[in-house]
Amino acid sequence: MSKYYNAQRNQRVYIPGSNQPFKLSRSKIDAFVKCPRCFYIDVRLGTSQPPGYPFTLNVAVDELLKKEFDLHRAKKIAHPMMQTYGIDAIPYEHKDLDKWRANFTGVQYLHEPTKFLITGAVDDVWVNPQGELIVVDYKATSKASAPSLEGDLGAQYIRQMEVYQWLLKNNGFKVSSRGYFVYLNGKKDAAAFDGKLEFDVSILPADGETAWIEPTLEKIKATLENNKIPTWHEECDYCAYYRARGKHEAEVSSKKPPKANGALF
Ligand code: SF4
Known part of the structure; x- marks a missing residue:
């Protein structure tokens, strides 16, 4: 048996007609946007796609960045990188920040019309002088060109940021539509490896809009209530x-x- 894939691992399927809250992560919302058929086979029928293989290097980079920004959070000062990019904000401190960052809790909001309990784990939150929260995502890559938010992958990252913005707004916070991606790009052109991987760091801004989220939740609800599998x-x-x-x-x-x-x- 594969140590990564268990076809029946998703036992928590959606039951049509049920009025009980149903947990829906932001990655499932994205799965629906990408393909309602695969989403349906997973969430309604209980057979999910094989998981992506663990990107341990990305996880390590996330952890290091979190620690780095946490040092400045504790001192209530901006990270020098934020100053370099002219970002007038500091890392945000909140009693629930660890919960917001944890995969199995994240920021949560019960959307009453659909009874979906929407969840999403943020990498970081900053705050500007107007008291608006800023959603921040850490990304790691290794490519010759400068990182950008172009193409399908960039669109997916921005949707991810928008769901976090929507979740925080629905938890009663003022949220800036401007979010940031802290991008680490592993340098492949270093003269010698010397047992160290070096990174270029850049911060990419993006402006989110969240108007698509509620209509998408309505569509997800209608799809899951239907007994017909959507087309490929x-x-x-x-x-x-x-x-x-x-x-x-x-x-x-x-x-x-x-x-x-x-x-x-
Ligand atoms: S087209 Fe088919 S395999 Fe591709 S994502 Fe949709 S259902 Fe899955």
Whole structure:
């Protein structure tokens, strides 16, 4: 059995017609935006996609950045990096910050119309002189070009930030629409490795808007209440593979049993 994948690991499926709060993480909202079919098979039918493999280097970078900003949080002063980028803010201190950062709790809000309990774990929160909270996400990568928020991945990161902004607003905080991504880019052009990986650090700003979130929650609700599995989308390589594979398997099994040596073809 795979040590990473258990097809039945998602036992907590959505029950249509139930009026009980149902926990929905911001990553599940994003899964729905990317493909309602895979989302449905996971959340309604209980079979999720295999997980992404653990990115231990990214986790280590997140931890180091958290510690670094926490030192300045304790002193109630800006990190020099924030000053370099002209960001008029300091790391925010709040009794619930550790909970907001923890994966299994995160910032939570019960959206009454759908009864979804929305959760999302933030990397960091800063605060500006107007008392507005600023959502901050840490990212680690290693590429030759400067990090940017272009393309599908950038759009996904911004959606992630917007859900955190929406969650904090619904918890009664004033929230700035401006958020930041603290990006560490592993340097591949260093003269020697010397047992050390060096990073360039940059801070990328992004302006979020949260108007899409409530209509999306309504769509998720309608999808989960429906007994019909949503359709796939043509440009997904995995579904093209599943369909081609299913077709071959159906053809082979409708002809004759596999050979004695177990070979199918
Ligand atoms: S198109 Fe198919 S494999 Fe791709 S994400 Fe959707 S359901 Fe999953």
